[in-house]
Amino acid sequence: MGLNWAYGSGVSAPDEKGAIDLIRRAIDIGVTFFDTADMYGPFTNEEIVGKALAPRRNDVRIATKCGIVVHGERTSYDFQRDGTPQHIREACDGSLKRLQTDVIDLYQLHRVDPNVPVEESVGAMAELVREGKVRAIGLSEADVPTLERAARVHPITAVQSEYSLFERNVEAAILPWCEAHGVTLIAYSPLGRGMLTGRLKRTDIADGDFRATLPRYQGETFDQNRRIVERIEAVAQRAGATAAQVALAWLLHKTGSTIPIPGTKRIEYLEENAGAADVHLTQADIAELDGLPRPVGDRYPEAKPTSTA
Ligand SMILES: NC(=O)c1ccc[n+]([C@@H]2O[C@H](COP(=O)([O-])OP(=O)(O)OC[C@H]3O[C@@H](n4cnc5c(N)ncnc54)[C@H](OP(=O)(O)O)[C@@H]3O)[C@@H](O)[C@H]2O)c1
Known part of the structure; x- marks a missing residue:
C-alpha cells in the first residue's frame, strides 16, 4: 500500500522502476x-504489483481486495464501502487486468458493507x-459473528486485521476463532504504520499522509506512543536485532497461524524486515513485549467510521 500511496507526501514514492x-x-x-487492493492508489498499486510479478507469477501468491471505492483526490482519503455483488464482479475483472493474471490467489472483502448482507x-x-477467477476468499476487519455467517456461504481462508504490538484487539476473539477454524490471520500494519521501528518522527508525517488523519499519530499522542518503542528497542538490543525486526518476530513467535505483511518503499528496510524470520526471542523477551502498554488514541478517526487504508 505505502509503496505509492497513503504514506509520505504523495510524491516520495520510488519511481515505477524502483518499485x-x-x-x-x-x-x-x-x-x-x-498483498494489495484496488483502492490503493486507487488502482495504481495493483498496476505496479502486476508489472513486477508478471514474469515471476508462478513463484508467488497474490492477494488483493475489493469493496471500498475512493472518491475525490487521492490524498483526501474519502472512502465508501460497496459490497454489492455487481461491484465485486466488476472489481474482480479490473484487478485481474491490472495484476496481469488470470487468477487471484486470495480475494478479500476489504470491509463489510453495512448496507449489504x-x-x-x-x-x-x-x-x-x-x-x-479467484482461488480463495478472505475478509478484512470482520468480527466473529460476521465471519461465522460468511463461512456458512463459502470457506474463509484468511482474515486480514491490524495486529502488532501497537494494536492487539484481535487477540480477544478473532485470533482464537482463526486458530480454532484453521484460518490464517494476515496481520496488517505489523510495524504500527512505522511507529514500532523507532525511526518514524512526527515531522515525517506530512500533509497528505494518511497517518495525519489517525488519532494515534497526532501531536502529543504521537509522543506518548513513541515511548512504547523505547521498550522494544531495549529488547532489540539484547536480541541483537532492530526494533522493526523484534516487532515482526514477536508476531511470528505468537502463533503459527499469523502472517505479518510489512510494507516499505526501500530495499534497505525490506531486507531488514525479512531478517526478522531469523530473530530468536526468549520467553522473557516475549513476556516483556506482551506486557507493553497499549497505545493512546483511537485507531481510526471517529468522524469517519468507514475510514480505512
Ligand atoms: N486490510 C486493511 O485494511 C489494511 C490496512 C492497512 C494496511 N494493509 C496492508 O498491510 C500492509 C502493511 O501495512 P502498512 O504499510 O500500513 O504498515 P507497516 O508495515 O506497519 O508500516 C509501514 C511503514 O513503516 C515503514 N517501515 C517499514 N519497514 C521499516 C523499517 N525496517 N525501518 C523503518 N521504517 C520502516 C515504512 O516506511 P517507507 O514507506 O518509507 O518504507 C512505512 O511508512 C500494506 O501494504 C497493506 O497491504 C491492509
Whole structure:
C-alpha cells in the first residue's frame, strides 16, 4: 500500500522502476506473498504489483481486495464501502487486468458493507471461485459473528486485521476463532504504520499522509506512543536485532497461524524486515513485549467510521 500511496507526501514514492525492483528483490530474498487492493492508489498499486510479478507469477501468491471505492483526490482519503455483488464482479475483472493474471490467489472483502448482507458479498466472491477467477476468499476487519455467517456461504481462508504490538484487539476473539477454524490471520500494519521501528518522527508525517488523519499519530499522542518503542528497542538490543525486526518476530513467535505483511518503499528496510524470520526471542523477551502498554488514541478517526487504508 505505502509503496505509492497513503504514506509520505504523495510524491516520495520510488519511481515505477524502483518499485518494480523492490518487489522483485523481495522475491529474490524469499518473499512469496504479496498483498494489495484496488483502492490503493486507487488502482495504481495493483498496476505496479502486476508489472513486477508478471514474469515471476508462478513463484508467488497474490492477494488483493475489493469493496471500498475512493472518491475525490487521492490524498483526501474519502472512502465508501460497496459490497454489492455487481461491484465485486466488476472489481474482480479490473484487478485481474491490472495484476496481469488470470487468477487471484486470495480475494478479500476489504470491509463489510453495512448496507449489504455479508452473505451476498461472499456469495458473489464464491461465484468468482467457481468461475476460476479467484482461488480463495478472505475478509478484512470482520468480527466473529460476521465471519461465522460468511463461512456458512463459502470457506474463509484468511482474515486480514491490524495486529502488532501497537494494536492487539484481535487477540480477544478473532485470533482464537482463526486458530480454532484453521484460518490464517494476515496481520496488517505489523510495524504500527512505522511507529514500532523507532525511526518514524512526527515531522515525517506530512500533509497528505494518511497517518495525519489517525488519532494515534497526532501531536502529543504521537509522543506518548513513541515511548512504547523505547521498550522494544531495549529488547532489540539484547536480541541483537532492530526494533522493526523484534516487532515482526514477536508476531511470528505468537502463533503459527499469523502472517505479518510489512510494507516499505526501500530495499534497505525490506531486507531488514525479512531478517526478522531469523530473530530468536526468549520467553522473557516475549513476556516483556506482551506486557507493553497499549497505545493512546483511537485507531481510526471517529468522524469517519468507514475510514480505512
Ligand atoms: N486490510 C486493511 O485494511 C489494511 C490496512 C492497512 C494496511 N494493509 C496492508 O498491510 C500492509 C502493511 O501495512 P502498512 O504499510 O500500513 O504498515 P507497516 O508495515 O506497519 O508500516 C509501514 C511503514 O513503516 C515503514 N517501515 C517499514 N519497514 C521499516 C523499517 N525496517 N525501518 C523503518 N521504517 C520502516 C515504512 O516506511 P517507507 O514507506 O518509507 O518504507 C512505512 O511508512 C500494506 O501494504 C497493506 O497491504 C491492509
